[in-house]
Amino acid sequence: MSQSEPPAAKPATKPAAKRRSPEARKQEVLAEAILYFADEGFDGGTRGLAKRIGITQPLFYRYFPSKDDLVNEVYRAVYLDRWQNTWETNLCDDSQSLESRLLQFYHSYTGVVFERNWLRIYFFAGLKGLDINARYLRRVETALLEPIWAQTCAAFGLEATGKTPHDLVWQMHGAVFYHGIRQQIYGDASVDIEATIRLAVKTYLGAVTSMTKPADRSLGDQHD
Amino acid sequence: MSQSEPPAAKPATKPAAKRRSPEARKQEVLAEAILYFADEGFDGGTRGLAKRIGITQPLFYRYFPSKDDLVNEVYRAVYLDRWQNTWETNLCDDSQSLESRLLQFYHSYTGVVFERNWLRIYFFAGLKGLDINARYLRRVETALLEPIWAQTCAAFGLEATGKTPHDLVWQMHGAVFYHGIRQQIYGDASVDIEATIRLAVKTYLGAVTSMTKPADRSLGDQHD
């Protein structure tokens, strides 16, 4: 720890944070808070976060009225700001095959969602009972899964049964999402994510196909 | 205190916990701790837990050396003790069809795992970086998913490619597990769990079937 400061022997008192504009400082705090709360959970102390940033703890209260306000801004930054509207529009773009649209969507979606900070904060919030998760899930359903099912019905000539997405869509989505959980929450980074996506999409389309021709073959009744 | 307390009217001071045997008391504390930590997370205070049980806070330290020790016993009680060896044996019972074995297994498995306390503690532990989750997941893989794949290969006449379960098994498992997450973590209790199980098993068997007859039909390449 013996850092040799050029101008004479510094008393080694404190680094002291450089003075910054309120705008820049607030952004810096927010960015570091995302990393910090993703690591420690929302019970992480403000002093630990301050040390990580290199400022003193009371400085937070110049930029955020309370810790809760900081936490809420973290939510907003992680969830709302990372939502890509291209997901929805690309899913409905008829110029490509449904399969390639799904592959492309999940490639982009998992690129955002299967990130350590995103997923951990998502579960921290869910366990804390904040309505953020339920609202996000509803948005996923209406803005992503419902279009997926509608597009599927259109591609396969099925009549859409109301707007609610078929359970098969939830299954595909769950299979992909579970991969991210294994990877980011459990720390199991074994399998390739792209392979999981390809298999989930292929299985989904295969299941829908076998829905269209009901008497394809008696599967599920074989007694080995 | 030169004053006489009214002898009749109960002072309404404190209930005072009834004296119990160490064995019984420890079990009671452990049982309540499971409920408490599932609600509050592992950062829940020992005083809150004490009030819930109806004892005073220092009494914990007669039965558990520290809070961490109590937490560890909660893990053990929730994960290890609820594991059913019948899962593994029933999955390998050839007298029933593979489909009914899978349906029966997931019915029993989700009955244990899709319980609020189990799942919440599971994720609290996972987010805290405890190795419990990784170990449990490895047990699921070796004791459940590998047998499922082996049985599947046997039923369909496939040669098992090593022991590692095919990704299709992970997909089925993930689809089912994701349902529990939506239900217990996000609070979305919309769909029926049994329907999810049936669909996941059916989709899995269908996908395996289409693996056996490769040129069944060109699925996944249709341009609507």
Add this chain to the structure above:
DNA sequence: ATGGTTATTTATCAAACGATAAAGAAAATA
């Protein structure tokens, strides 16, 4: 009843928490 054992409580500690007020120091203005 009497005395010993032990389950439980009261009282208390040191540390860490979120938060506030006042002092200090860098930048901006004059």
Add this chain to the structure above:
DNA sequence: TATTTTCTTTATCGTTTGATAAATAACCAT
């Protein structure tokens, strides 16, 4: 340079946390 502004720190408050020691009270054996 002198003065004002404002970003940052020091010092501190009140509360809550996990944990310990000593005092109380219930049970058991005699």
